[in-house]
Amino acid sequence: MSENEPVIRVRGLQKFFGPLHVLRGIDLTVERGEVLVIIGPSGSGKSTLLRCINFLEEYDSGEVWFENALVGYRKKGNGRLVRDREANIARVRAQMGMVFQSFNLFPHKTVLENVTEGPIIVQQRKPEEARAIAQEILVKVGLADKSDVYPSRISGGQQQRAAIARALAMRPKAMLFDEPTSALDPELVGEVLDVIKRLAAEGMTMLVVTHEMSFAREVANRVFMMDEGAVVEEGSPSQIFGAPRQARTAEFLRRVIH
Amino acid sequence: MNYTWHFEAIWDYREVFFRAALVTAQITAGSLLIGLVLGLSLGMMRSSRIALLRWPATLYIEFFRSTPTLVQLVWIYYALPILSGVQMGNVTSLLVGLGLHCAAYLAEIFRAGIASIDRGQMDAAKAIGMRYLSAMRRIILPQAIRRMIPPFINELATLMKLTTLGSVLAVPELLHESENLINNIYRPLEVYTAVALAFAVIIFPIIYLSQHIERTVKARS
Numbered sequence: 408m409s410e411n412e413p414v415i416r417v418r419g420l421q422k423f424f425g426p427l428h429v430l431r432g433i434d435l436t437v438e439r440g441e442v443l444v445i446i447g448p449s450g451s452g453k454s455t456l457l458r459c460i461n462f463l464e465e466y467d468s469g470e471v472w473f474e475n476a477l478v479g480y481r482k483k484g485n486g487r488l489v490r491d492r493e494a495n496i497a498r499v500r501a502q503m504g505m506v507f508q509s510f511n512l513f514p515h516k517t518v519l520e521n522v523t524e525g526p527i528i529v530q531q532r533k534p535e536e537a538r539a540i541a542q543e544i545l546v547k548v549g550l551a552d553k554s555d556v557y558p559s560r561i562s563g564g565q566q567q568r569a570a571i572a573r574a575l576a577m578r579p580k581a582m583l584f585d586e587p588t589s590a591l592d593p594e595l596v597g598e599v600l601d602v603i604k605r606l607a608a609e610g611m612t613m614l615v616v617t618h619e620m621s622f623a624r625e626v627a628n629r630v631f632m633m634d635e636g637a638v639v640e641e642g643s644p645s646q647i648f649g650a651p652r653q654a655r656t657a658e659f660l661r662r663v664i665h
Numbered sequence: 666m667n668y669t670w671h672f673e674a675i676w677d678y679r680e681v682f683f684r685a686a687l688v689t690a691q692i693t694a695g696s697l698l699i700g701l702v703l704g705l706s707l708g709m710m711r712s713s714r715i716a717l718l719r720w721p722a723t724l725y726i727e728f729f730r731s732t733p734t735l736v737q738l739v740w741i742y743y744a745l746p747i748l749s750g751v752q753m754g755n756v757t758s759l760l761v762g763l764g765l766h767c768a769a770y771l772a773e774i775f776r777a778g779i780a781s782i783d784r785g786q787m788d789a790a791k792a793i794g795m796r797y798l799s800a801m802r803r804i805i806l807p808q809a810i811r812r813m814i815p816p817f818i819n820e821l822a823t824l825m826k827l828t829t830l831g832s833v834l835a836v837p838e839l840l841h842e843s844e845n846l847i848n849n850i851y852r853p854l855e856v857y858t859a860v861a862l863a864f865a866v867i868i869f870p871i872i873y874l875s876q877h878i879e880r881t882v883k884a885r886s
Contacts, residue, residue: 463788493796501794511789515807525793528803570789577793 411475413438414612415460420469420635422455429455431636432469438580440610444623444644450660453616454508456633457585460614461500465490473499474580501529504574508586510566512558518545518569519554525577537576544572548602564595567600579651580637581612586617620664624648632656673850675859685842686811686863690826692759692838694799699764700771705762705766708775709801722772729769735830740832755834774816778809786883818875822868839863 415437422430432532437443445453448450458464460471462479469513471478476499480488514520519541526537545551548568550561558566566589574582584603598621607613607626617623623630623644628649632640632655640653675682685859710722727736742758742850753761790800814817832841843860 409771458788461792466761497791497794497796500792503792505789505792507785507789507792509785511783511785513786513789524803525795528799542667555724573789573793 411439414474415614416472417456417460418458418470418472418582420456420458420466420471421450422464422466428458429567429636430466433636433638433640435631435638437612437614439612441628442607442611442613442626443629444627445614445631445633446618446640446647446659447631448624451633452595452636453633454585456468457505457583457614457616460583461503462496462585463505467650473503481640485625497529501525501577504577504579504581504582506567506570506574506582506584506587508589510558510570510590512570513618514558514567517555517570518550518578520578521558521569522554522572525573527548530533530577541572543578544575545569547575547605548572549598563591564596564598567591567599570607571599571602577605581614584613584615584617586616586618588617618663620648622658630657634659668854669816671697671852671853672855672859674850675855678846678850681842681846682859682863684840685837686838686867687840689825689828689838690834692756692831692836693821693825695760696767696828697824700767700824703764703864704771705775707772708779711772711776711777712727726769726772729766730773734763734766734827735767735833738830738834741765755831755836759828759831760832760834763824763827763830764829767820768821770820771817773808774813774820777807777816779811781812782808814882815875815879818871818878822871822875825868825871826864 413436415435417433417435420430420433421428428559429456433452433456446455447453448663455464459466460473460478462471465479470480476495477488477491479491479496480489481495483489489550512518515522516524521535522541522544526532526540527534530537532540542551542554545554548571550565550568550572553561553565558569561569567590571587571616575654582602585601588599593601596619597636600619603615604611604626614621615626625644627644629641631638632647632651632653634655638645640651640656647654647656648660651660707725710718711726714720738759741753741762742755747754779801784806786804787800790804795804808835811867828838829840831838832844835841839860843856847856848854
């Protein structure tokens with residue numbers, strides 16, 4: 408596989424929740440080392456798009472490709488798509504990290520155990536090897552001194568950084584961030600954004616859904632604006648934030664940037 | 666009220682109570698074992714996304730929860746042999762009957778326990794590449810089991826009391842042996858009181874333990 412090949416490709420993605428048409432044909436490509444930020448009002452389908460990319464949500468039509476693998480489905484001889492085997496879906500997911508709005512740390516495991524769970528159980532690394540990887544990553548996210556603590560004993564910002572560490576421990580080829588700071592108290596947002604900025608600077612491929620506009624402007628290579636299940640505008644951060652072409656983008660930005 | 670109690674009559678027959686209590690305990694343990702194995706499977710089936718697994722489990726659970734336990738027992742003992750030719754003894758019938766019965770209730774405890782765990786936990790486990798069964802075993806069940814303990818202990822207490830239905834099938838458990846004793850010594854008041862106390866002595870600590878665990882679990886989370 409070539410270094411220039413995109414990491415994530417989404418083509419004509421459609422998703423229904425019952426009668427609700429939440430994704431109306433999404434196309435996007437995330438290149439290696441690129442940071443793509445998705446903005447848009449709540450209910451516009453941003454989170455659902457992210458969840459379809461690692462198949463936490465099944466999609467109804469279109470295709471999601473991760474490197475050279477179709478995510479969630481496989482093509483039969485006659486060209487029809489059938490649901491892929493669970494082992495294959497899990498293998499693709501293991502190569503993408505995901506960070507959730509509500510952290511979703513495992514409350515019955517310490518911070519260190521949260522981070523080593525994937526390497527030990529999924530990648531079948533030796534526990535001591537997994538612990539070494541985890542300690543190194545916990546240093547990186549500034550939680551070296553919290554490794555033996557249970558998630559309920561640390562702040563929201565620390566929990567989210569632990570969740571980022573848990574995803575990074577799998578050595579993912581891309582990271583998906585689903586509104587990583589929306590559940591945080593304002594004074595804790597900065598410490599999480601700093602970790603994400605550092606990852607971006609290191610060249611991590613990232614797809615980020617966020618409401619933090621100044622962060623988006625700073626970290627994004629490209630910005631997508633979504634509304635009502637569709638991408639209404641895409642462009643460089645300076646173009647989207649400086650001179651939006653679509654009225655809906657301009658209106659949305661007016662409402663979120665006071 | 667000028668009844669003179671003669672509990673000394675009971676004391677003379679204490680062997681009968683000990684023997685019967687042992688049978689009650691054995692029936693409870695045996696049917697609990699059946700209920701646990703079957704109930705865990707049914708609970709997982711009812712939590713499944715696959716309809717073909719889900720609805721037979723639902724049918725089973727709702728059937729056993731909506732019919733009287735006594736009717737289930739006499740049906741297994743009297744009707745099943747006629748319909749299927751399978752003739753089980755009275756003790757086996759009671760074991761199987763109560764086992765099938767408590768499986769339905771335990772299945773609901775398992776299902777509710779699993780359902781009470783935030784959906785984000787399964788999402789997070791899958792997102793790091795875990796498969797469904799390993800996420801269940803390592804992430805969901807360890808959290809769910811803590812919440813299942815109090816209702817599980819309540820079910821255990823209920824099951825132990827249900828063993829008295831075995832008296833209808835002449836299983837030599839506490840109630841049936843007491844009735845035999847009454848026919849010998851004509852002391853129904855003393856004997857029934859003793860049986861009630863025997864159950865209370867066994868079950869009260871269990872319920873107390875359940876409440877204690879419930880408080881500890883709440884305090885910890």
